Amino acid sequence: xxxxxxxxxxxxxxxxxxxxxxxxxxYSPGRSxxxxxxxxxxxxxxxxxxxxxxxxxDEAAFVSHLSLAVTxxxxxxxxxxxxxxxxxEATMSQWPSWxxxxxxxxxxxxxxxxxxxxxxxxxxxxxxVIFVGGTTKWKWLxxxxxxxxxxxxxxxxxxxxxxLLRCHHAGAESCDGTGWFRGCQKQLAGLEQFLREQAAGxxxxxxxxxx
Numbered sequence: 397x398x399x400x401x402x403x404x405x406x407x408x409x410x411x412x413x414x415x416x417x418x419x420x421x422x423y424s425p426g427r428s429x430x431x432x433x434x435x436x437x438x439x440x441x442x443x444x445x446x447x448x449x450x451x452x453x454d455e456a457a458f459v460s461h462l463s464l465a466v467t468x469x470x471x472x473x474x475x476x477x478x479x480x481x482x483x484x485e486a487t488m489s490q491w492p493s494w495x496x497x498x499x500x501x502x503x504x505x506x507x508x509x510x511x512x513x514x515x516x517x518x519x520x521x522x523x524x525v526i527f528v529g530g531t532t533k534w535k536w537l538x539x540x541x542x543x544x545x546x547x548x549x550x551x552x553x554x555x556x557x558x559x560l561l562r563c564h565h566a567g568a569e570s571c572d573g574t575g576w577f578r579g580c581q582k583q584l585a586g587l588e589q590f591l592r593e594q595a596a597g598x599x600x601x602x603x604x605x606x607x
């Protein structure tokens with residue numbers, strides 16, 4: 397599984413990638429980025445932080461985000477199509493147009509699934525990548541189901557060893573988090589522990605307490 401510390405280019409990310417592998421980047425709109433060949437990356441749409449902060453989502457910043465990616469030699473693994481956080485109906489209704497916009501630029505669109513969505517309905521939209529978003533409680537309740545039903549699943553907002561382990565055992569392709577480098581050394585040590593154990597093939601079994 398690839399762990400993507402969001403909007404973080406610290407030296408430690410590059411060092412650990414060389415030592416253990418399993419890292420990438422997730423870039424948000426409004427930030428400059430210059431991908432490097434040793435780190436896969438994906439593009440976020442900025443909807444969740446706008447929703448969290450009670451701000452209006454910046455469509456122009458997202459479109460500029462896409463335009464910058466088109467000019468780069470290294471394409472993103474996928475782009476999260478703009479969603480409406482915790483609103484399944486609105487997210488699904490705008491998916492076709494944003495998917496077309498993203499694919500017209502030669503990139504893969506990821507559908508951010510929200511509270512109330514179910515795999516049966518989502519499958520009709522034919523997404524190549526599922527981005528498990530929505531509210532925190534709903535996300536963890538449905539994680540294993542999305543991973544069983546779709547081959548490519550990314551999980552948003554994962555910031556502890558415990559949840560990295562759960563995502564790995566669920567079968568997620570990747571996850572992201574913004575909290576790894578915010579000063580909590582125990583949290584950061586958990587990221588290195590996961591990367592080290594994943595590289596060595598020594599990750600512990602999925603404990604029943606995580607279910």
